[in-house]
Amino acid sequence: MPRARREQLILEVAGAVFAREGYHAASMDEIAEQAGVSKPMVYSYFASKEGLYLEYVERAGRELLERLENAGVPGAPPVAALRARITEFLAFVQEHDDGWKVLFGEFASSRPFAERVAEIRARIANAIRRMIEDAGLRFPPPASDAIAHALVGAAESLANWWLEHPDVPLEEVAGWYVSVVHAVIVAPDHPVPSGGR
Amino acid sequence: MPRARREQLILEVAGAVFAREGYHAASMDEIAEQAGVSKPMVYSYFASKEGLYLEYVERAGRELLERLENAGVPGAPPVAALRARITEFLAFVQEHDDGWKVLFGEFASSRPFAERVAEIRARIANAIRRMIEDAGLRFPPPASDAIAHALVGAAESLANWWLEHPDVPLEEVAGWYVSVVHAVIVAPDHPVPSGGR
Amino acid sequence: MPRARREQLILEVAGAVFAREGYHAASMDEIAEQAGVSKPMVYSYFASKEGLYLEYVERAGRELLERLENAGVPGAPPVAALRARITEFLAFVQEHDDGWKVLFGEFASSRPFAERVAEIRARIANAIRRMIEDAGLRFPPPASDAIAHALVGAAESLANWWLEHPDVPLEEVAGWYVSVVHAVIVAPDHPVPSGGR
Amino acid sequence: MPRARREQLILEVAGAVFAREGYHAASMDEIAEQAGVSKPMVYSYFASKEGLYLEYVERAGRELLERLENAGVPGAPPVAALRARITEFLAFVQEHDDGWKVLFGEFASSRPFAERVAEIRARIANAIRRMIEDAGLRFPPPASDAIAHALVGAAESLANWWLEHPDVPLEEVAGWYVSVVHAVIVAPDHPVPSGGR
DNA sequence: GATGAATGAGTTTTCATTCAT
DNA sequence: TATGAATGAAAACTCATTCAT
Numbered sequence: 008m009p010r011a012r013r014e015q016l017i018l019e020v021a022g023a024v025f026a027r028e029g030y031h032a033a034s035m036d037e038i039a040e041q042a043g044v045s046k047p048m049v050y051s052y053f054a055s056k057e058g059l060y061l062e063y064v065e066r067a068g069r070e071l072l073e074r075l076e077n078a079g080v081p082g083a084p085p086v087a088a089l090r091a092r093i094t095e096f097l098a099f100v101q102e103h104d105d106g107w108k109v110l111f112g113e114f115a116s117s118r119p120f121a122e123r124v125a126e127i128r129a130r131i132a133n134a135i136r137r138m139i140e141d142a143g144l145r146f147p148p149p150a151s152d153a154i155a156h157a158l159v160g161a162a163e164s165l166a167n168w169w170l171e172h173p174d175v176p177l178e179e180v181a182g183w184y185v186s187v188v189h190a191v192i193v194a195p196d197h198p199v200p201s202g203g204r
Numbered sequence: 205m206p207r208a209r210r211e212q213l214i215l216e217v218a219g220a221v222f223a224r225e226g227y228h229a230a231s232m233d234e235i236a237e238q239a240g241v242s243k244p245m246v247y248s249y250f251a252s253k254e255g256l257y258l259e260y261v262e263r264a265g266r267e268l269l270e271r272l273e274n275a276g277v278p279g280a281p282p283v284a285a286l287r288a289r290i291t292e293f294l295a296f297v298q299e300h301d302d303g304w305k306v307l308f309g310e311f312a313s314s315r316p317f318a319e320r321v322a323e324i325r326a327r328i329a330n331a332i333r334r335m336i337e338d339a340g341l342r343f344p345p346p347a348s349d350a351i352a353h354a355l356v357g358a359a360e361s362l363a364n365w366w367l368e369h370p371d372v373p374l375e376e377v378a379g380w381y382v383s384v385v386h387a388v389i390v391a392p393d394h395p396v397p398s399g400g401r
Numbered sequence: 402m403p404r405a406r407r408e409q410l411i412l413e414v415a416g417a418v419f420a421r422e423g424y425h426a427a428s429m430d431e432i433a434e435q436a437g438v439s440k441p442m443v444y445s446y447f448a449s450k451e452g453l454y455l456e457y458v459e460r461a462g463r464e465l466l467e468r469l470e471n472a473g474v475p476g477a478p479p480v481a482a483l484r485a486r487i488t489e490f491l492a493f494v495q496e497h498d499d500g501w502k503v504l505f506g507e508f509a510s511s512r513p514f515a516e517r518v519a520e521i522r523a524r525i526a527n528a529i530r531r532m533i534e535d536a537g538l539r540f541p542p543p544a545s546d547a548i549a550h551a552l553v554g555a556a557e558s559l560a561n562w563w564l565e566h567p568d569v570p571l572e573e574v575a576g577w578y579v580s581v582v583h584a585v586i587v588a589p590d591h592p593v594p595s596g597g598r
Numbered sequence: 599m600p601r602a603r604r605e606q607l608i609l610e611v612a613g614a615v616f617a618r619e620g621y622h623a624a625s626m627d628e629i630a631e632q633a634g635v636s637k638p639m640v641y642s643y644f645a646s647k648e649g650l651y652l653e654y655v656e657r658a659g660r661e662l663l664e665r666l667e668n669a670g671v672p673g674a675p676p677v678a679a680l681r682a683r684i685t686e687f688l689a690f691v692q693e694h695d696d697g698w699k700v701l702f703g704e705f706a707s708s709r710p711f712a713e714r715v716a717e718i719r720a721r722i723a724n725a726i727r728r729m730i731e732d733a734g735l736r737f738p739p740p741a742s743d744a745i746a747h748a749l750v751g752a753a754e755s756l757a758n759w760w761l762e763h764p765d766v767p768l769e770e771v772a773g774w775y776v777s778v779v780h781a782v783i784v785a786p787d788h789p790v791p792s793g794g795r
Numbered sequence: 796g797a798t799g800a801a802t803g804a805g806t807t808t809t810c811a812t813t814c815a816t
Numbered sequence: 817t818a819t820g821a822a823t824g825a826a827a828a829c830t831c832a833t834t835c836a837t
């Protein structure tokens with residue numbers, strides 16, 4: 008079996024195990040066994056458990072980023088672009104739910120490499136944020152930043168909801184998200200009446 | 205030191221360690237040391253690591269729930285109630301950021317007690333969702349469910365953003381969230397133009 | 402509660418726990434709790450777990466010895482004396498099955514005090530042996546010693562059998578043992594045909 | 599060193615430690631050290647301390663049983679068969695005194711697996727009992743059961759006596775045991791005169 | 796006299812990681 | 817290239833024993 012192929016296989020198995028057990032509870036023994044190779048093999052491909060995890064996160068993150076960036080036709084109207092991107096985003100979640108869970112499931116991994124993971128997550132969040140801003144979100148900072156963040160969280164949550172309701176068609180979910188973002192964008196009169204009534 | 209006080213101390217320390225390291229990486233040794241007691245003491249207060257974690261989650265969850273339920277004056281207009289509750293929510297996050305991180309940080313906790321944690325989270329999410337629905341969100345199911353979920357995720361994300369921008373006043377962040385929810389509620393015309401234009 | 406009474410209470414509870422769990426598995430916590438006193442109380446009465454165990458063994462051993470020595474009427478014919486003693490022995494086993502189990506249940510306790518326990522057991526075994534020899538067992542040494550030992554083992558085993566068949570009357574069991582010993586004593590022609598037939 | 603050989607080595611060492619210290623007092627640390635391997639090695643061969651103990655007991659029990667069953671020539675007269683079997687029994691005790699002590703030394707093992715050990719012991723005891731009954735022991739039940747039990751205990755005790763008197767030749771000890779059993783078998787007149795005379 | 800509170804030392808067990816082949 | 821065999825380090829948990837009150 009060619010080297011690259013085996014590497015890919017190990018990564019996929021590792022992703023499944025990390026998604027199911029979390030970083031700490033996942034064991035190299037289990038990964039090696041499920042991949043059908045010996046543990047030293049795993050170590051010859053990836054320097055350490057940490058390295059394996061980071062590599063997986065890195066690749067999953069890169070793929071998601073690329074898909075987000077390449078989604079939609081250039082020059083399309085903003086809302087259409089938003090729809091194309093959120094569609095792509097949901098497609099990724101559907102196809103790579105392991106990758107999705109590993110990327111956004113665990114929050115506080117242990118110290119040494121939490122930063123790298125956080126950075127990857129931040130890049131993805133930024134990409135989503137950019138697509139929201141491209142659609143026309145205009146607030147003065149820092150509200151823009153905060154609200155974009157909130158809408159990214161909304162996308163994540165929606166994706167998780169969808170994973171538990173797989174019967175709902177992708178397009179419908181995407182439509183809901185576009186609705187939400189669009190509403191926020193075109194909302195006529197923020198801020199909202201504060202006192203009451 | 206009286207027993208109840210020590211118990212509280214250990215819980216707080218444990219919360220900090222769990223928030224920082226995650227359940228698996230946290231060690232009873234570290235918790236004991238940071239609390240200034242010996243490990244057997246911790247075990248005499250809490251039967252096991254799992255028990256300690258669950259107790260912490262349970263108390264934090266209960267407090268957050270109670271605060272959400274008691275927030276605002278009864279009979280206030282919906283948007284005012286929403287504002288009161290999101291304000292309370294953010295206040296909790298600010299005061300108990302450890303509790304917040306433990307409750308909503310790790311996703312895929314280890315198997316044995318994931319259910320209990322998930323249940324607590326679900327109760328909190330439901331409370332937030334209810335407050336959104338009370339404010340007037342009306343979609344036909346399942347969109348209502350999904351969008352409520354998304355807006356809960358938006359609140360979580362906004363809270364995390366705020367933890368990293370502590371200089372922004374609470375009221376302002378609350379206002380942004382109200383704006384978002386309000387916009388979604390009063391949005392005139394979901395669904396949104398799908399094609400483009 | 403007077404000191405001596407409490408001491409007796411603790412000893413009895415300890416005996417029950419030792420009999421049930423064995424020396425190592427028995428915990429001072431459990432003994433204290435079952436006796437209804439605090440652990441420091443136990444330590445004020447008995448210097449250590451080892452001390453408690455030894456004291457229990459010592460008393461149980463002493464009582465059994467005394468009962469064996471005082472059994473039967475002086476001057477009775479040998480077989481009657483044997484019957485009286487084995488009856489007393491079985492009565493002890495019946496009344497103090499905890500003591501019996503602790504005395505003869507565990508074989509190889511841990512090093513430091515195994516010798517003391519072995520010594521007590523040896524004294525009891527000697528007493529039984531003497532009663533057998535008194536009944537008329539006559540072999541040249543070392544066969545006498547070995548066979549006496551064997552007959553002591555037979556008594557122990559019979560006692561254990563009886564503990565599991567509590568419905569059988571004591572006298573009957575005693576009768577069987579006397580039969581066995583008597584048969585060995587009066588056996589006309591040891592050694593037995595060795596080759597065959 | 600080949601795997602099977604190491605396994606055997608560990609088992610032997612474990613047997614020695616269990617025989618010397620008893621199950622609870624024996625530590626995996628000590629077993630590993632005495633076997634010249636690391637603790638994880640022991641765990642890779644045997645799943646747990648309990649597993650190691652049971653495996654040892656099982657093998658020792660099986661060997662003893664097989665030796666008892668295969669002893670003697672088929673069709674030999676009963677007393678000769680008895681002699682052959684008790685000889686084999688004593689030979690086992692002499693060769694595997696660790697196995698002997700572990701099998702029959704501790705009585706009240708800890709709860710979880712006491713049953714399995716008791717079962718093995720019972721099988722061996724039954725084998726011994728059968729060989730006694732084959733030799734001609736005839737009592738009405740339950741006396742037959744009880745007396746057989748007693749004679750098994752006699753054999754155990756005799757074996758223990760012999761372990762402390764290793765200079766006595768095996769044949770002689772076997773002869774004594776045959777004498778005892780033979781005497782009981784041919785005893786003309788149980789029950790014995792009860793009053794005195 | 797009595798105890799609640801506390802701990803040092805040890806137990807079994809697991810796991811990431813590395814040689815020798 | 818590939819692995820069976822091996823381990824150092826650490827984790828959860830327990831228990832006999834002792835203070836401070």
